[in-house]
Amino acid sequence: MISGQATPSSVAAGIAPVAHLTDVSLRYGKTLALDGVTLDLPTGQMVGLIGPDGVGKSSLFSLIAGARVIQAGQVEVLAGDMAEARHRKVVCPRIAYMPQGLGKNLYATLSVFENIDFFGRLFAQDSGERHRRIDDLLASTGLAPFRDRPAGKLSGGMKQKLGLCCALIHDPDLLILDEPTTGVDPLSRRQFWELIGRIRARQPGMSVLVATAYMEEAARFDWLVAMDGGRVLTCGTPRQLLDRTASDTLEGAFIALLPEEKRAGHQPVHIPPRATDGDEVAIEAKDLTMRFGDFTAVDRVSFRIARGEIFGFLGSNGCGKTTTMKMLTGLLTASEGEAWLFGRAINPKDLATRRRVGYMTQSFSLYSELTVEQNLTLHARLFSVPADQIPGRVEEMANRFGLAGVMAARPDSLPLGQRQRLSLAVAMIHHPEMLILDEPTSGVDPIARDDFWQILIGLARRDRVTIFISTHFMNEAERCDRISLMHAGLVLVSDTPAALMQKRGATTLEEAFISFLEEAVPESKPPARSAAAMDPSPLPPHGTTIPKIGFSLRRLFSYSRREALELRRDPIRATLALLGSLILMLIMGYGITLDVENLSFAVLDRDQTAISRDYVLNLAGSRYFSEHAPIGDYAELDQRMRGGEISLAMEIPPGFARDLGRGTPVAIGAWIDGAMPQRAETIQGYVRGMHAHWLDEMAARRLGQSRSAGLINIETRFRYNPEVKSLVAMVPAVIPLLLLMIPAMLTALSVVREKELGSIVNLYVTPVTRLEFLLGKQLPYIGLAMVNFLLMSLLAVTVFGVPLKGSFFALSVAALLYVTSATAMGLLFSTFVRSQIAAIFGTAVLTLLPAVQFCGMTSPVSALEGLGRMIGNIYPTTYFLTIARGTFSKGLGFADLQASFLPLILAVPLLTGLCVLLLRKQER
């Protein structure tokens, strides 16, 4: 192994390495992320991992931090095996891990203080200690003025500082930073490294592992590991790397270290001077301003770009580069100011100008479902390239951008560099005169980046295409004809790179940029330089904060608090949590009603006597029926029934009264609309009843006696719901349904959301246990569900008018047990699913289906067979449904419902235990 030849000095001096990896491999499905890595990382030093995206840096870090399960090989960190859960538990308080992605382990809706406070609680610090540490960290990072600002609204640089604060709250021995400065402006970046330097000065024993894509940064580290394709290329001090490859920059050294086949055909980028013939202006912007609410994203930006010029926008993430480009393309309408492309004011409806522009975004915007060729053809068509020219144009692009071999492949299966070239090919298919490129090279390896630039330079110089490009790489900015430095929505200065350096007397563009930044934003000067806050204030000696292993209520509540805060700040989830069940209860109450009222009917009365009219009145007078205009003939009857206007038609035959008087048998015809069978059956019942009733009355009136001297009486007693109202029956059954579905869905979402957003890593690398995590997340939702329960009960009694006859106390206790089970079920589902959308629909199906079909809503569990009965017997809904009906309608209390309480009580520890068993404390 290469690593062997560059043993770090500390190891040589007999100090154990902070991490020792032997033959470590890692696979995601078919992709091999790490390929037999053997590596010693020295203690107490600043160790850098260099290489482009996707070479295995992040995978390596997640293994060292204990966030991911080790598949093959051995990882020893802080003198112990990371495969052992016991060792992980002991060392995790000594490791701090900041994953890749700006603020990925932070909570966007929580404020700066709340974020750090959450981590402090996880490490079991008491309130006094937490406040002291937080004040200290905020002062030294300069975040103190932003203490109450939500993390999601911080700039990239501030987010990274906040992440660092969260990582440092517990004085780790090993600090792991995965690309902490990617996309951050150079001044913040420098402040960040100065901050790290000061912290290391204060804690000389601390080891720091950093992954970075910026080679300039890496040059200042103590020791470097160069990686490519899941393997370690080499390691050693920066000096050693440069000497070994005889290069003068680390980027050059890295390219030299790459395997032969990757380097083939690579040439350093050379920029021929631009011929300045004529000053035709391609893009002009004047005082362009964009406001979102009270936030100004772009503030009075002006520039002119000449035809054939390569113009660069240099700045950090979120400084307004993308917004400016969106305004130029017409995606956003400027709040103020104007801009012209080819001398024409920008107008989103102006399709002719758009045909002259090509646009490429950071995310490449390709259709992953279409092949490379289909992507090219589609864009050619959309740009109205004449049909006969399309094949030729597609071929031309394929050759020019080196895509000929992959025409049938789909973009997702291509390496990043090829995808990037395809994206440019798509933007170029209609031979535009202007290209707008929004950070086209982020994440791409140096060789692919150089290739890309060769193409751009060719386009600009040979075809005189105007190129407007944004980037946060300094060496790319140097290749532009002119650049604008952007910060916080403002253009600080525009000029050629050389002129900018000259103005500031700087040797590099980065220094010049920093100097401009310091001038423009004086308050962003690192506070520590002047403030005494940075003096190593006497922090409690290391060791007092080692959290106890075992169950901790403080950590549990720390998760509860955070969950509650987050929920309060997410409008859609909070609405669903608070109002969702009420809305659904109203819908179901009215939607599933079985009461049939106001049935429309009409009569074809061919007798037209007092008796026939009396018969009709008998029907029309009831609340079940409402009479419509009489029917004239059969054709009309048919027509009106087909249209659904009437659901019952009665036909009284001619001579009805006469025949009745004579005692001759006579028949009344009734046609019922059978399209809705349930309704038809109800109508049948009503009509029969009314008919019999009318006959009784007739008999009584005529003969003065009761006709129905029947054989027997059947006395029907509708128990619990004497008026036979369906709402009374429905409402106590809907409450258990909704108290299951919505709380389960919310808890499932709360865990899966963390998986999707990445903050689940805090479970993996902090001392919080699985039980604390689960219970902590569950508590706020139990509270919410109980509020919902009270609201629904109130709605039942007031709006729906369903009386609560039994013990409300018994119902509430049962509800508490039941929602605890319901939320635990949500947690259980969350252990299986990965995406939020799957969590939503999965929970809906898994809760509603059994609850409606197997839990006694329509027919009791005792009437079921087989699997249905088994599910019915173990599902908590069955028992809560009995209790809800018992208390609401049957007037029962604790004593009568004992048998149903026991299963509810048992379900809680059972479900929770199952969740703990299935939840993983490491990523696979």
Place this chain on the structure above:
Amino acid sequence: MRLDTIRQLGIKELHSLARDPIMMGLILFAFTVAIYSGATAMPETLNKAPIAIVDEDRSPLSARIVDIFYPPHFLPPVLITQAEMDSRMDAGLDTFALNIPPEFQRDLLAGRQPTIQLNVDATRMTQAFSGSGYIQTMISSEVAEFAQRYRGTAPLPVDLELRARFNPSLTQTWFGALMELINNVTMLSIVLTGAALIREREHGTIEHLLVMPVTPFEIMTSKVWSMGLVVLVACAFSLLFVVQGLLSVPIEGSLALFLVGTALHLFATTSMGIFLGTIARSMPQFGLLLMLVLLPLEMLSGGVTPRESMPPFVQAVMQVVPTTHFVSLAQAILCRGAGLDVVWPQFTILVLIGAVFFGITLARFRKTIGMMG
């Protein structure tokens, strides 16, 4: 507006859909298995109702009454004592409890009109409501038959001839299958367009389209026609092969007319899907929104229970929703064989609702897409 752009973009949508196994699976499932199970799983109103009988008479007649209850309408009756009756009902074990008093047969034959008591657990909706009438009729006729041997019964002077039109035997399957189909047309058209828009936005491709010489009108129209076509074809297939073929449900009216009505409905629902796609910022939000939108669309449109039994304000609100009119035209054409002369008002309203949704969404489209990026 260029027809070719609309055609090309629509074809792109079809390509995307064809390569999305989850959506394809969902479409296939929704129009085959779901329809079949929706039709057959819908129980006949009285199915395996649990009944308990307290027989204090123990006569030949009471034994005959016990024997009239058998599956599939009822579970075999459980014979219990008077004391057990209340507690069993409280625990929810029985839906019906019949109490035959002592000396029942003798009183009957003596013409003393004995009383038989039927207890119904009225919290168990469907079973209780339809079952009690059914049980009364069964007992009456059984008793009448028993008594007829001893004394004849006089016929009623006026007969009532009840006939159910369009579904003479009131088979639940017919209704279940058609309503499931209608609901799935609505659900899929909203999910397909909404989810596709959100996915495009997450991938940044929609933004990319907007900087090309393509107008929001063209983008929306292409989504409406392509996704509408997919659902329409699946619906026609399902009607022909699953509903008519497998379930042999007779269809009264003109299939072509129904499909025209469906196309109009799809115009409205696909526009609605795009509308929801512009409101939700992410797939999870779309999912939650869908829950709160789809349920009322399906439950309150008259597809589950008759609209006339709903409170007036619900009826009024549901007038602006396309499903209400679609359910009404579908029932008229498919179940009652109505022609265009009957359903033209629904057709007109659907076009109007569709146009309004499309217009509102079009107005929001560029703004919301630009903001979210």
